[in-house]
Amino acid sequence: EVQLLESGGGLVQPGGSLRLSCAASGFTFSNYAMTWVRQAPGRGLECVSAISDSGGSAYYADSVKGRFTISRDNSKNTLYLQMNSLRAEDTALYYCAKGARRSCSGASCYAFDYWGQETLVTVSS
Amino acid sequence: EIVLTQSPGTLSLSPGERATLSCRASQSVSSSLAWYQQKPGQAPRLLIYGASSRATGIPDRFSGSGSGTDFTLTISRLEPEDFAVYYCQQYGSLWTFGQGTKVEIK
Numbered sequence A: 001e002v003q004l005l006e007s008g009g010g011l012v013q014p015g016g017s018l019r020l021s022c023a024a025s026g027f028t029f030s031n032y033a034m035t036w037v038r039q040a041p042g043r044g045l046e047c048v049s050a051i052s053d054s055g056g057s058a059y060y061a062d063s064v065k066g067r068f069t070i071s072r073d074n075s076k077n078t079l080y081l082q083m084n085s086l087r088a089e090d091t092a093l094y095y096c097a098k099g100a101r102r103s104c105s106g107a108s109c110y111a112f113d114y115w116g117q118e119t120l121v122t123v124s125s
Numbered sequence B: 001e002i003v004l005t006q007s008p009g010t011l012s013l014s015p016g017e018r019a020t021l022s023c024r025a026s027q028s029v030s031s032s033l034a035w036y037q038q039k040p041g042q043a044p045r046l047l048i049y050g051a052s053s054r055a056t057g058i059p060d061r062f063s064g065s066g067s068g069t070d071f072t073l074t075i076s077r078l079e080p081e082d083f084a085v086y087y088c089q090q091y092g093s094l095w096t097f098g099q100g101t102k103v104e105i106k
Helices: none
Strands: A003-007 A010-012 A018-025 A034-039 A045-051 A058-060 A068-073 A078-083 A092-099 A112-115 A119-123 B004-007 B010-013 B019-025 B033-038 B045-049 B062-067 B070-075 B085-090 B101-105
Touching (some): A003 A092, A018 A034, A018 A092, A018 A119, A034 A112, A045 A068, A045 A078, A058 A068, A112 B045, B010 B019, B019 B033, B019 B085, B019 B101, B045 B062, B070 B085
Parallel strands (some): A010 A119, B010 B101
Antiparallel strands (some): A003 A018, A018 A078, A034 A045, A034 A092, A045 A058, A068 A078, A092 A112, A092 A119, B004 B019, B019 B070, B033 B045, B062 B070, B085 B101
16 A cells, blocks of 8 residues: 655744655655655645656756755655745645656656645744 | 636536536646535545546545646536535646635525
8 A cells, every 4th residue: 555654744933944854654755756845724736846766867847046055865765845035935735746657757747645634844033 | 836726616506406516727737636625613634536547435416627727517316415615626737726616405
C-alpha cells in the first residue's frame, strides 16, 4: 500500500523558513517523480514544485521560484521542500504527491496518482 | 500557461442521478488530462488519467471523455459518497488545475 506522510508544517513569521518532509513507502521511491501541491484555505490546488526520479530536474511555480527548493533522498525514501522568505500568501495545506512517471518528457508531464494527508503551513506575525 | 475552466461551479443533484462535469482548456492538451475527487478534510484522489482511463480502484460509474480542449467527467449514478469537489488537471504542458466543481446533494 502506497503511503505518503508529510511533516514539518507549522506557524512561522513572514520572512521565516520551514522544511517540509514527506516519507514514502509502499512503492519503489527512486522510480518515480514526486511533487508538492498546496491548497490555500477555501481555494483550489496549485502544484508548487516537482522533482524527477533521480533528482536531476526540478520545476517551480513562478509564485515560489527563488524561495523554495525541492530535493529528495532516495536512500531514505524521503522528499523535502525547503521554504525560505515565507509570505502570508504561502499559507496553505501542503500535500506531497507521487507522480505517475519518472519525469516530464519536455513539457509533457504526468498525473499525481497518490497523495499524502497534508501538513499545514501558516505564515503570520 | 494553460488555463482550465470548469463548469458548472456547483451541481445540485440527488443520489441516483447522473452528473456531467465539464473542463475546457485554453489550448490543446491532447489527452493529458486528469480528474480528481476531494472530500472535506481529505486529500485529492485520482479518478481519471489520460482523459478516459480509470485509476486503480475507481468504480466504473466514473467515466471520462474528450481530447484536445474539451473534456467531460460523468458519474452515471450518484452514490452518497460521490458528493464532493472535483478538479480537472492538465499535464500536457507542466501542470494546471481547474477551479473545481462542487457536486452537492439537492
